[in-house]
Amino acid sequence: MNFSGKKVLVTGGTRGIGRAAVEAFLRAGARVAVNGGSEKSVAKTLAELAAGGSAVGVAGDLGLVADCRRVVEGAIDKLGGLDVLVNNAGVGGPSAPIDDITEDEWNATLNINLRAVFFCMKYAVPRLRAAKGNVVNVASILGLAGRGSGLSLYCASKAGVVNLTRDLACELAPDIRVNCVCPGAVxxxxxxxxxxxxxxxxxxxxxxxxxxxxxxxxxAHPSEIANAILYLASDYASFVTGSIHAVDGGVMAKVG
Ligand SMILES: NC(=O)c1ccc[n+]([C@@H]2O[C@H](COP(=O)([O-])OP(=O)(O)OC[C@H]3O[C@@H](n4cnc5c(N)ncnc54)[C@H](OP(=O)(O)O)[C@@H]3O)[C@@H](O)[C@H]2O)c1
Structure with a gap:
């Protein structure tokens, strides 16, 4: 896949799936803005990236709406535009029964896993529209089904990302494609x-x-999720929008 000349923002790009996506976009020729929750984690990532010259840092706590705006505008400023937004940053949230979950835990989980996806898109949309760009959201198979193992906030937040993807894909078509990857265990x-x-x-x-x-x-290895992200962000997916891709080694194909 060729992303030469493309400008990409990956949230949560300092490690894990986001980091694998950053590295894959860089290998494919893109210029990449790497977000993480702290200046330290972003600086460490940029130092480690072999192709650091094509990567810039935009640290910010996406649990805060003001930081969503600052991160997106910072990426547009440093890259000189934006073609692809990858909303990947997320947290596992509490692992506890409903009886024990607090309002603060609800807010902390939903703010980063769902609210940030909405607000990063909101602030990116004007530039993406001009660029005829696209968005790839990273949800989870736990946004497609529950499990009953104390991850209710995570499941709710990721289900929100799944249907936000569908609705905004309809609203933003034909200018901006919006798709979603639902990883299994990575x-x-x-x-x-x-x-x-x-x-x-x-x-x-x-x-x-x-x-x-x-x-x-x-x-999965994180690169196996990154491959799906790059496909959806690429021209190979030029007629793909509003789609929800399980990249889960067949988990959602199986009952019982
Ligand atoms: N691993 C899995 O099995 C799995 C399965 C399904 C879905 N997912 C989803 O895939 C995405 C990536 O997960 P991962 O497994 O790669 O997680 P990870 O290794 O824990 O990495 C999380 C990333 O999110 C960033 N992040 C967390 N809170 C943030 C905040 N408030 N503001 C900005 N950045 C923040 C972290 O940056 P800093 O460390 O710099 O703060 C880090 O780059 C998540 O949305 C997750 O829900 C993962």
């Missing part, structure tokens, strides 16, 4: 804690337990 810091807990300290054993009933019997 080997990132977000999942590693769960994996270690399951495996009683042994991550590989935890992943084996987690995936033993799943068709592909393994977790």
């Amino acid at each position: 080997d990132t810091e977000m999942l590693q804690e769960t994996g270690r807990d399951l495996g009683k300290g042994d991550l590989a054993a935890g992943y084996a337990l987690l995936t033993k009933n799943r068709p592909m019997k393994r977790v």
Whole structure:
């Protein structure tokens, strides 16, 4: 895929899936603005990126609407425009039954996982419209189905991203395409804690337990999600909008 001359903002680009997307866009010739929650994490990422010359940093806490605006406007300013917005930043939220979940936890989870997706899009839309650009949102298979394992806020936030994608794809067509990737389990810091807990300290054993009933019997590498993000952002997907892509090793294909 060729993204030469394209300007891309990846939120949550400092590690995990976002970092893999940043690296893939850079390899494909794009100029990339990397967001993360702190100046320190963004500076560390830029220093580590081999192609750091084509990457710029836009730190900001996307749990705050003011920072959503500052990050998007900062990216447009530093890149000289915007063709692709990848709304990837997210948190796992509390793992607890409804009885124990607080209003503060609701706000902290929904603000970054859902509200930030809306406001980053809102502030990016004028430039994306001018560029005939597109948006790729990163939700989760837990936005397509529940699990009953104490992740209700995460599930609600990601379901919100799924239907926000559909509605804004209709509203913004034909100028801006809007699509969504729903990963299954991916080997990132977000999942590693769960994996270690399951495996009683042994991550590989935890992943084996987690995936033993799943068709592909393994977790994904972050680059496998990045590949789907790049496809949706590319001209190969020129007639694709409002679509929800499960990249989950077949989990959503299976009942029971
Ligand atoms: N891993 C999985 O199994 C999985 C499965 C389905 C969906 N997902 C989704 O994929 C996306 C990426 O997840 P991941 O697994 O790559 O997570 P991760 O390794 O924990 O990375 C999270 C990224 O989000 C950024 N971030 C978190 N809070 C932020 C905030 N308030 N403002 C700005 N940036 C913030 C982090 O940046 P800093 O560290 O710099 O703050 C980091 O770059 C998330 O939306 C997640 O829900 C993950």
